[in-house]
Amino acid sequence: MPDDAAAAFRAFFERRHVELARLAFLLTGDASVADDLAADALTEVWRHWSRVEAADDPVAYARGIVTNLTRQWVRRRIRERRGLLGMHLLAGTRGTPDPDVPAVLDVRSALSHLPHRRRACVVLRYAFDLSEREVARVLGISVGAVKSQTSRGARQLAELLGSQEASRIEHGAREEAR
Incomplete structure (x- = not known):
């Protein structure tokens, strides 16, 4: 990647990382997961930087990646929870106030x-x-x-x-x- 593209991505990262992590946090409710999802999203942004930079709204593109990654994370958690409930490993914790x-x-x-x-x-x-x-x-x-x-x-x-x-x-x- 040319130096000017790397510098542009670095600037994008510095401006948007906190915002993307906050979005992931509000969608997942888990700060550590949110940081991971924001990092994963920014990795995808980096991999496709020429496409992202050429987009009408690069921030919207990055937010879209974050929301897609959080949707996948939520679905995976639901599947895991259903599996644990099916094995009765979470019995007694469900609905306990x-x-x-x-x-x-x-x-x-x-x-x-x-x-x-x-x-x-x-x-x-x-x-x-x-x-x-x-x-x-x-x-x-x-x-x-x-x-x-x-x-x-x-x-x-x-x-x-x-x-x-x-x-x-x-x-x-x-x-x-x-």
Whole structure:
């Protein structure tokens, strides 16, 4: 790779690494996994740098790689979890409430309950403040799909966060009654 291309990639890396890791974190909820996924995405960007650099929006291209890698990671985790449940290795951990429930709403936890595309739309629209058109370009879907997925995701988040708040209030009332 010519020196000027290597310098351009290095500058891109320095400007965008933290943002891509943050995107991966918001999609996975796991900081160490997010760092790995951002690194993997930037490796792919490096491998295809001439194509990325020539793209209309290199950042959107990189974000698309991150969302695809996180989708693959989530799917792999689901398959692994199903396998462990099938072998009864996770029996007893499923549905067991944590007795030390934090008093603060955990948006990351609520986000983890959203399907991947919905979660990606919500995160890109609200956490990264991208337009619907930009989100569509990153995810490779239509603007209409972004609108519907974002709307459904926001509604689902509100319901999840509302039910968490209701559980905390109910739990608090039970504690006070004791």
